[in-house]
Amino acid sequence: MKILMVCLGNICRSPLAEGILQDKAFKSGLTWSIESAGTNSYHTGEPPHPLSQKVARLNGIDISKQRARRFSAEDFKVYDKIYALAKDVMDDMKRIAGRNFDPAKVDLLMNELYPGQNMDVPDPWYGPEPGYHEVYKLIDKVCDSIVRKYSIYNNQYSILK
Helix, strand or coil: CEEEEEECCCCCHHHHHHHHHHHHHHHCCCCCEEEEEECCCCCCCCCCCHHHHHHHHHCCCCCCCCCCCECCCCHHHHCCEEEECCHHHHHHHHHHHHHHCCCCCEEEHHHHCCCCCCCCCCCCCCCCHHHHHHHHHHHHHHHHHHHHHHHHHHHHHHHHC
16 A cells, blocks of 8 residues: 655655654554655755654654655555645645546545544644644554554455455
8 A cells, every 4th residue: 555645845744644654554564655745845855854853753763764755646646545634735735636636545634533524733844842742643643543444454355355
């Protein structure tokens, strides 16, 4: 399974989501490929924000090798599931993808934990370090839910084969 996490700049929220979900998938024995992107290109090629790196490291996850990239319409052809970390990001994804936008592949990340509530993962970019810790906790909970959901689905699919 290939999953893409998308936020605005791809340096705060989506790198954390990529790192957290990849770590959980690996520890669960799942051979998923998790990546991240941003809907703007302001930080293309840059590593995650220092506070995102710090918070991930404090939780045993190294995201320092990630580099920001811009979301593209082609991503809908590459990934099985695409998570937007906020409603404005979803709007940007629709605009960027145009005819390639596939609503069956995309959802707001928080809908995995709170279905249909369309909640955003707050952007910690302008705030102090505690905001990054809060974002980490939110994403961590959602990623637990994703691993549970798709592990059950994968197991059921394997049994049917």
